[in-house]
Amino acid sequence: MDVLSDVLRNVRLTGAVYFDVNAREPWVAETPATSRICAQVMPAFEHAISFHIMLDGICWAQLADESEPPVKLSSGDAVIFIGGEGHFMGSVPGKRAEPNMDLYVRPSDRPLPFLLNGLGGEGKAARFVCGYLGxxxxxxxxxLEALPRMLRVPANQNEATTALIRMALAENEKPRAGGETILSKLSELMFLQAIRAHIDTLPAESIGWLSGLRDRHVGRALTLMHGRPGQDWTLDALAKEVGLSRSAFAERFTELMGVPPMSYLGNWRLQVAARLLEAPSMSIAQAAAQVGYESEAAFNRAFKKQVGLPPGAWRRSRANGGRLPA
Structure with missing residues (x-):
């Protein structure tokens, strides 16, 4: 079981390239927090991650709250805002603008991306694409908690994907069937590559979910939990499988992951069950049993505590538009 792939699949990660922007210095563009526009740009999802990929030229990107210094992006670099925070980009660091809220709508009469020309003045040219991952x-x-708020992806970690995006964008003048889907899948690939590269840069002493993936014992436990979420796992059984004592395993897992092993397993079971419930033929009792709950009532209580509404109401909400109430 590839744990990272399993998570991306079960949280329904789906990309969309929204804007193909041609700008000239001096230019600045500000993007609102995705909490304000998620219902318009990624209507089937509760959360949207923002990303930008520089194709030509340079720019500076910064969080709107200015809590971190700006980062410089050159041709081939990308930047990802995991929490969907508001941010701004421009040819000069620190310059701000008001976001144009009219741009953030998913078109029904034409494919993505929108082509935006004429941003800025008459100086050096820059081109970049912007999009979202729902x-x-x-x-x-x-x-969502494992990655930094603003993740810069250097060009040398993204060369193949950027080249393919350039090729797909070249079809804009003469669009072909499937172009929007190609760009969608390429943005997902870019995100996966960014996570893998980020894992490789983590210090040996770092903690968190990504560090747990690469730890020999914790990573093995995660593989078992994700591979067989419905199994009647106990702390003793997991410790035996990974080759540690019960206490050593519990301590190591909790230290790295921030939660005890059985708490993590319980959380993941609910996510798997949520995906199972998308199938109309799947009853709540069946979904509960497949992820290891002996009682539908216990499953209902755990689901409501985690999500804020019972599984039946969650299913109806998803069927009626995809987004959960806040």
Whole structure:
């Protein structure tokens, strides 16, 4: 079981490239927090991650709250805002603008991306694409807390994907069937590559979900939990499988992951069950049993505690538009 792939699949990660922007210095563009526009740009999802990929030229990107210094992006670099925070980009660091809220709508009469020309003045040219990655935040998405708020992806970690995006964008003048889907899948690939590269840069002493993936004992436990979420796992059984004593395993897992092993397993079971419930033929009792609950009532209580509403109401909400109430 590939744990990272399993998580991305179960949280329904789905990409969309929205804007193909041609700008000239001096230019600045500000993007609102995705909490304000998620219902318009990624209507089937509770959360949206923002990303930008520089194709030509340079720019500076910064969080709107200015809590971190700006980062410089050159041709081939990308930047990802995991929490969907508001941010701004421009040819000069620190310059701000008001976001144009009219741009953030998913078109029904034409494919993405929108082509935006004429941003800025008459100086050096820059080109970049902007988009979103929709995903579930509930019941449980460990990726959203595992990555930094603003993640810069250097060009040398993204060369193949950027080249393919350039090729796909070249079809804009003569669009072909499937172009929007190609760009969608390429943005998902870019995100996966960014996570893998980030894992490789983590210090040996780092903690968190991504560090747990690469730890020999914790990573093995995660593989078992994700591979067989419905099994009647106990702390003793997991410790035996990974080759540690009960106490040593519990301590190591909790230290790295921030939660005890059985708490993590419970959270992940709810996420798997949420995906199972998307099938109309799947009853709540069947979903509960498949993820290891002996009682439908116990499953209902755990689901409501984590999500804020019982599984039946969650299913109806998803069927009626996809987004959960806040």
């Amino acid at each position: 995903c579930d935040a509930r019941p449980f998405n460990p990726i």
